[in-house]
Amino acid sequence: MTTRTGLDLDPHGLGGVGDTARWMAASRARESRRPDRLFHDPYAEALAGPDGHLLLTHFHPRHANDDGNPFLPIRHRWFDDYLRECVAPGTQVVGLGAGLDTRAFRFDWPDGVVLYEVDQPAVLAYKRQRLTGAQDRCERHEVPVNLGDDWPDALTGAGFDPARPAVWFVEGVLFYLPEQLARRVLRDAARLAAPGSRIGLDLIGTGIFHFPYMREFLRRLEEADSPWVYGTDDPAAVLRECGWDDVVVTEPGWPGANFGRWRPEWSPAGDLPNLPRIFLVRAGRS
Template identity: 45%
Template sequence: MTVGSAFWIAAARARESEREDRLFHDPFAKELAGERGFTTMAASERATGGENAYLPVRVRWFDDVTLAAVADGTRQVVLLGAGLDTRPYRLDLPADVHWYEVDRAEVFTTKEPVLARATPRCHRRPVAADLGTDWTTPLLDAGFRPGERTLWIAEGLFFYLTEKQIRTLYETAAELSAPGSLFAADVTGTTGLDSPAMQPYRQWCAAHDVPPPFGCDDPPALAEAGGWTVEHLTAPGAADANHGRLRPQPGGLVPGRIHFVTAKS
């Protein structure tokens, strides 16, 4: 995730938190987003023609996966490309959960002052590292325990990586995890990646030496290539990822669309 998109997602969480029928409540999102986040969100929605109803559903889906995993006994969580996420503060997590957030140092420069006056509900450790380089050493130095059952979260991350980088993330997470660990991710399909609406972002990527947007129409194969076995596959709009916000969609694999995936080691 780019730093700019982190502010945008925080703005979306802030707006959702103000709804009477909100899918979650993030009391820190508005301050984290700041003017930059709301300006970016407004520009994005002008370009796409309206409010992005998908983002709150995605946040809630990962919330539900997280709560289910800790209810099942998982006590170690790694959030890859953490951005301005605040789950250790807003979710009802057991105090003995060890939560690691991996992202570039510049993200935490913005984030930590806002969260400094609050107390996380579990053991939270920021890990300043670039996922494109060595991030395992900083993670281990922060106290991560290899061989323990772990929940790995990649929310809104794969879109910004290359296929090689994604496979490396899967492989590394598998090597560090005990059997029964879980990897949760959203995977964008290939439909629309070359559309006119995507061209400004593609041009920005080219100008800043950033990978073009990633899409994959076979998320199970992507996970399996990295050493994981898909446990559940669904999509925004399916019965388990909708909450009355999106046009109903079938679950399962449908090439071209976004998928939500959980895979086990």
């Protein structure tokens, strides 16, 4: 798909949401070049492709001449910290909508970890092609299935054991899904999650769809056939309604989600309506 600016957003046939994963890879590559980087992803540049820098400026033209949207590296580092804290030797780990995630290759995983990457077949095939020669640092299983299809059956068919606790992560995925599907994904994960399991995910508030500053960004996502469609202003309630408990919600700029990058003036003041909010959420199964 070629945009009005002439940028081909889908040169690899990934389509829609799948191709926005290259944009995320480009963001990780940019962060990895910083001397004060929050993480280092040596595979991101190859996954972003030669036009990765154009994706960054296309989706965030306001950040064309600075260090980029600060939320993206903060979010990725938050998920890094969540996984490092929760994953113990022998843990099952499941990435739903794992996209072009490279933690299987760049983490020092504990012994016996088994990682399942669930995503569209084209996305996983693209990653496999671009990372030829990269070495898994844990046992890794690709689960090529769309989240709108029977991914629980595909996951268990790949070896996942619902009787054992698991650590789940869903990074940058749920707001692309219609609400019913997003909730179904969370319910299905809870159904497969044995007691002691954990989940980490991010959600957006509904104010993002009303805030004038966001209109151009949202338009560009629609143009790329990857619109944001789902937001909630009560993420804790959503998680509890979908079968999870022990819910902890944080936001960029709060303790544990700052890393020296988020300025106080960027955080919404109180509960004023129609301001853009982003939620980083952890929950469990007891």
